[in-house]
Amino acid sequence: MSGLLRLVPDEPEPAHDLAVAPGRTRSRPRWAADxxxxxxxxxxxxxxxAVHPDEIAAVLEADGLTGEQIAERYGRKDAFELAAELYARVPRSHPEPAPSPDPWRVRPGQFLLRSLVFTLPGFGYALGSPLMGGGRDRFGLPAGTGALVASALVAWAWNQALAHRAYVRLAAGGRPAAGRCLGVGAPLGALLATGAALALPAPAxxxxxxxxxxxxxxxxxxxxVLGRERLLLLALLPVAAGGAAALVxxxxxxxxxALLLASAGGALLAAGYEIARTRREEAQPAAAPSPRPVTSLPYGLFGLGCGVLTTVAALGDVLAGHRGGAxxxxxxxxxxxxxxAEWLLYRCRSMARSALAASTTHARLLLRAARVLTLCVAGYLAALTVLTLAAGALWPGTPQPDAVRLPALLALGAVLWSGLLLQAYGIAWTPALLCLGAAGAETTALALRTTAPATGQLVVCTGAAAALLAVATALLGRITTHR
Known part of the structure; x- marks a missing residue:
């Protein structure tokens, strides 16, 4: 029987067996839970x-555990010894922080609306063609085309710079500050562009x-700039209706x-109303000093370069004496x-942000950034190809783009998109100078007639697009870009 009793593990030892020598830490019985x-x-x-036991020791001391309590309860001499054992017992686990909201995730619907307001004004040229009936110039274009193009280029450059300036004021001082900027800058730009139109001969x-x-x-x-695309779309309805009827x-x-006047007048009334509304709103304190107006200069130069490149794409064949261009x-x-293009700019920034979160080395970030950029550029060029083929099918009497014109147009699209991407990240002078250089090269080749306009556009824009995309890849591959 005595042998069987010794096999029972829960039976305590006699009290005298628990005695310890004075000055030693009492250890807990073997049968007690640790x-x-x-x-x-x-x-x-x-x-x-924790990344070091001292972090755990700090928590123990913050909880009020004294050395005597630690020795009594846990049989350890101090908080550091206890923390070291806790650190050794518990496996490391560093949970990822909760994902922050993605500021670049947007719905495609709003960009479809912007596509409409960018495109519908083109119907105005069909409705306004009778106003250009004052004969033909030496290139066979309607008289006054030069004045129309020159004024449009001035307006394009000015409004690009003005939009940047107004967006800066909008971010710094809210809608009242942006409204004041637009209220002065928009009429001044229209006046300057009118002067460019009057400087060239044109019928009334x-x-x-x-x-x-x-x-x-x-x-x-x-x-x-004020985010009133719907009002602009409403103002364009007369021109859109007239243009649709003109197809028949x-x-x-x-x-x-009358339809042209209705749309232009509606847009002017809507713009004036919105500027007046901003002046009635409460002014916000400026978050930061507004930068000097010269900071908007490269955005205007980029707009001028893009305008010249687009004009050469539209009229290059006619100016070179060719017919049947697209x-x-x-x-x-x-x-x-x-x-x-705008939607893919947002997607590119969102995907680049995700690439940064998924990368652990600079090389991996650079590789992921190049992949993101390739996907977005390919997506835009695919959309541009579909739209070009559809526009060629709907445009009366115009052949489909051939094996040179279509790649040339895609190269131009890549220049525009990559330049806008760099501007979105605050890199303004590089796309401005490259686009101006490309515009100057194409204009010189057209004036000297050294090559066909489409071929020159293909060569020049391909080089400019490659340079811009290389800069964009390096930019997206830097960690500081995404902060």
Whole structure:
């Protein structure tokens, strides 16, 4: 029987067996549960996330555990010894922080709306063609085309710079600050562009059409910066209806002029109303000093370069004495693709942000950034190809782009998209200078007639696009870019 009793593990030893020598730490009986396990479970999250035992010791001391309590409860001499054992017992586990909201995740619908407001003004040229009926110039273009193009280029450059300036003021001082900037800058830009139109010979009808176009561009800049695309779309409905009807039968000249006036006047009224609304809003304190106006200069130069490149794509064949070019569908496809371009800019920034979170080395980040950039550029060029082929099929009397014109247009699209991407990251001078250089090279080749316009566009824009994409890849591959 005595032998059987010795096999029972829960039977305590006699009291005299628990005695310890004076000055030594009392150890817990073998049959008692170790309270260190309970403490490790209680502080599991702290111990798992600690990178050094001292972090756990700091928590123990913050909880009020004294050396005497630690020796009595856990049989350890101090907080550091206890923390070291807890650190050894609990496996390391560093949970990833909760994902922060992605500021670049947007819905495609709003960019479809912007595609419409970029494209519908093109119907105005069909309705305004009777106003250009003052004969032909030496290139076979309607008289006044030079004045129309020159004023449009000035307005394009000015409004690009003005939009950047207004967006900066919007971020720094809210809508009242942006409204003040637009209220001064938009009329001034229209005045300067009107002067460019008057500097070249043109019949009265062409000048009237040019002035209407300039006023519309100024009003559209105001509405787009203030986020009022729907108002702009409503103002464009008369021109859209007239343009759709013109595809079936040309409307009477008087009706076409009335529809043009209705759209331009509606846009001007809407812009004036929105500027007045911003002045009634409460002004916000400036978050930061507003930068000097010269900081918007490269954005205007980029707009000028893009305008020249687009003009050469549209009129290069005619200016070079060729016929049967696909300039009209090319410009229509470019304007239609701007909505997709803007959406892909947002997607690129969102995907680049995700690439940064998934990368552990600089080389991996650079590789992922190059992959993101390739996907976004390929997506935009695919959309531009579809739109170009569709526009060529709908444009009367125009052949489909051939094996040179289509790649040339895609190269131009890559220049525009990559330049806008760099601007979105605050890199302004590089795309401005490259686009101006490409525009100058194409214009010189066209003037000297050293090559066909489409071939020159293909060579020049391919080189410019490659340079811009190389800069963009290096930019997205830097960690500081995404902060």
């Amino acid at each position: 309270p260190l396990d309970e403490l490790a479970e209680e502080l599991g999250a702290v111990c798992a996330a 009808g062409a000048l009237a059409f040019a002035c209407g176009q300039l006023l519309y561009l100024a009003a559209a800049t105001v509405l787009l 039968t040309p409307p009477p000249p008087a009706l076409g002029a 300039g009209g569908p090319a410009v229509l496809a470019l304007t239609l693709s701007m909505g997709a």
